[in-house]
Amino acid sequence: MTGTTIKAPLAVCAAVIEKEGKVLLTQRPHGKQQGxxxxxxxxxxxxxxxxxxxLKRELSEELAIEIEIDSLLETVYYHYDxxxxxxxxxxxxxxxxxxxxxxxxxxxxxxxxQFSGYHILPADQPILxxxxxxxxxxxxxMNRKREKEMxxxxx
Ligand SMILES: Nc1nc2c([nH]c(=O)n2[C@H]2C[C@H](O)[C@@H](COP(=O)(O)OP(=O)(O)OP(=O)(O)O)O2)c(=O)[nH]1
Numbered sequence: 001m002t003g004t005t006i007k008a009p010l011a012v013c014a015a016v017i018e019k020e021g022k023v024l025l026t027q028r029p030h031g032k033q034q035g036x037x038x039x040x041x042x043x044x045x046x047x048x049x050x051x052x053x054x055l056k057r058e059l060s061e062e063l064a065i066e067i068e069i070d071s072l073l074e075t076v077y078y079h080y081d082x083x084x085x086x087x088x089x090x091x092x093x094x095x096x097x098x099x100x101x102x103x104x105x106x107x108x109x110x111x112x113x114q115f116s117g118y119h120i121l122p123a124d125q126p127i128l129x130x131x132x133x134x135x136x137x138x139x140x141x142m143n144r145k146r147e148k149e150m151x152x153x154x155x
Pocket of ligand 1: 010012013014033034039040041042043044045058085087121122123124
């Protein structure tokens with residue numbers, strides 16, 4: 001029989017770790033597929049693993065840190081020329097460990113306004129959009145709260 005083999009998307013988990021209005025980005029090692037691009041730390045879900053187990057393992061292997069997973073932020077399906085990925089991105093908290101560059105070339109803490117300064121993998125666009133709207137909602141709420149407090153203090 002001829003024809004192309006259709007493969008299931010690669011299941012990938014990604015951690016969105018926030019600190020003081022910034023999000024942790026990591027750079028893929030240069031020798032790896034898509035090397036040099038920035039992404040959210042994480043990786044392929046291995047057979048028999050749950051997404052949560054996989055994410056905790058990846059963060060420990062790549063960065064030597066421990067995390068707690070809070071909630072689902074976004075899921076993304078994206079087709080690269082070599083195949084497709086299904087990315088499950090979770091909001092996480094860094095709970096222990098000193099960050100080390102074990103399987104990453106570099107790391108950075110970026111505000112949503114700074115995302116465009118990094119070459120982030122194209123599949124991550126919906127995650128970046130979700131974060132941008134999350135942060136603008138947060139700042140709108142804070143501004144409203146501030147305005148309310150100011151009007152109360154002057155009345
Ligand atoms: N970790 C991660 N991978 C992403 C993101 N966005 C995106 O397109 N990907 C892609 C890049 C890779 O093709 C794939 C993840 O596979 P990987 O090779 O990095 O996974 P891994 O860490 O398990 O790698 P390895 O053990 O096989 O070396 O998903 C993202 O934000 N984080």
